[in-house]
Amino acid sequence: MKFTKKALILATLTAVSLSSAACSNAKPAADSVKPTASAQAKAPEKKTDLVVAGVVFQEDQFMKLLSLGYQDAAKAAGVKVLTGNTANDQGKEAELVNTYISQKVNGIAISPLNQDSSFAILKKADEAGVKIALTNTALTNASFAVGGYTSDNKNIGEITGKAAAQYIKEKLDGKAKIAVLQFKSQLPQQSADRVNGFLDEVKKVNPNVEVVADQDAWIQDKAVSVTGDILTAHPDINIIWSANEGGTIGATMAVKNAGKAGKVAVFGTDASDQLISMLKDKDNILQAITGQNPYDIGYKAMDLLIKGLKGEDISANKGKTNIIDGILLSRTNPDGIAKFEADLKAKMGK
Missing domain, CATH: 3.40.50.2300 (Response regulator)
Structure with missing residues (x-):
């Protein structure tokens, strides 16, 4: 078959066009792909949200x-x-x-x-x-x-126990009848440690003290009721100690309700706005508490x-369990109460 000059030129141009199209559709080698700087910036980071x-x-x-x-x-x-x-x-x-x-x-x-x-x-x-x-x-x-x-639960009890021991020695001639409110049915070991710490310190200074009542009452309302019953059953009680906040508040309220302010002193555990107010109250019922942090x-x-x-x-x-120390708050140290109260309000955002 003979080709004219014009046909030969046309065939050549067609071949070049097909070759170019094939090259444009071919995938480049993977190692030759390099993302642009902007693409790299937008790539999501691998992140685990805790x-x-x-x-x-x-x-x-x-x-x-x-x-x-x-x-x-x-x-x-x-x-x-x-x-x-x-x-x-x-x-x-x-x-x-x-x-x-x-x-x-x-x-x-x-x-x-x-x-x-x-x-x-x-x-x-x-x-x-x-x-x-x-x-x-x-x-x-x-x-x-x-x-x-x-x-340290024993230490918490000991701190308040030292304050109570001094009170009993100075105000009660070293003799006292004590009621204890604790939470042994809730947290037996923690409660026992606090009770033992408190009583060890009290008896160390004043051997002539007697525990005449020991009951569970760690929620405020129950503590009011239990303490009221204890005061009725043992009218000669002159010291009440509670192992936690709710019990301390309830005991203080019960003493006030019974008209025994000045006759029965309350010592307790934990620190809160309400307990601090009770420490500052002129009724002179709550004497000292050991605040935790x-x-x-x-x-x-x-x-x-x-x-x-x-x-x-x-x-x-x-x-391991690390220990955060407690702090004694006593109505005999109003400056210490004020400092603790200011710190408490700051933490509570008040």
């Missing part, structure tokens, strides 16, 4: 401050925090922890209800990959915990938990 939980077990100012500590530590670290309250119910504690496990939270800072019976559910959480930090109550053999913070306990425990979750070395705290 979620933690802070758990308390009742509604009082101590627990509110503990929870505030949790929340402020998480906020400072830029971490989302959930809060929960087990309402003094062991079943609810297990249910709440199971919920957090199913929600896949990264860690839980918790005030356990019981140093022994709370162990199983918190161990389960740890085995599910949820890290645990402890507050307020140290678990028995909790080597899995990242660490924790609490008060629940805000710092919660803050430090949550901070430790988050540091561990972020990969910092916290191994020195593994399975």
Whole structure:
């Protein structure tokens, strides 16, 4: 077949066109692809958002401050925090922890209800990959915990006991009939430590004291009722000591209700707005309390938990419970009360 000159030129141009089209459709080698600077800037970073939980077990100012500590530590670290309250119910504690496990939270800072019976559910959480930090109550053999913070319960009792011992020596000639309000059916070891610390110090200075009543009453309303019954059954009581906030408030109110201001002195544990007001009240019923530092306990425990979750070395705290010291607040030291009250209001945001 013969081609004319014109046909030959046309064929050549067609071949060149097809070749160019084939090259434009071909995929370049993977190693030759380089994203632009703007594309690199827009590329999403790999990020894991941490979620933690802070758990308390009742509604009082101590627990509110503990929870505030949790929340402020998480906020400072830029971490989302959930809060929960087990309402003094062991079943609810297990249910709440199971919920957090199913929600896949990264860690839980918790005030356990019981140093022994709370162990199983918190161990389960740890085995599910949820890290645990402890507050307020140290678990028995909790080597899995990242660490924790609490008060020394015996020392809390001892601090108030020393103040009561001095009062009994100076005001009652070293003799007293004492009523004790505690919470042994709720937290037996913690309650016993506080009671023993208090009584050890009182009897060390005043051997002629007698405990004539010892009952559980850690919620304010119940403490009013229980104390009222004790005062009726033992009209010669002149000292009442309570192991916690609710019991101290209730005991003070009951003494006032019974018209025994000036005849019965109350000593107690924990510090709150209401207790501070009672310490400053002219009725002269509440004499001294040992305040804890629940805000710092919660803050430090949550901070430790988050540091561990972020990969910092916290191994020195593994399975250990650090002690936050308590502080004596006495109506004999109004300046100390004022300083503590100002700090408390600042933490509560008032």
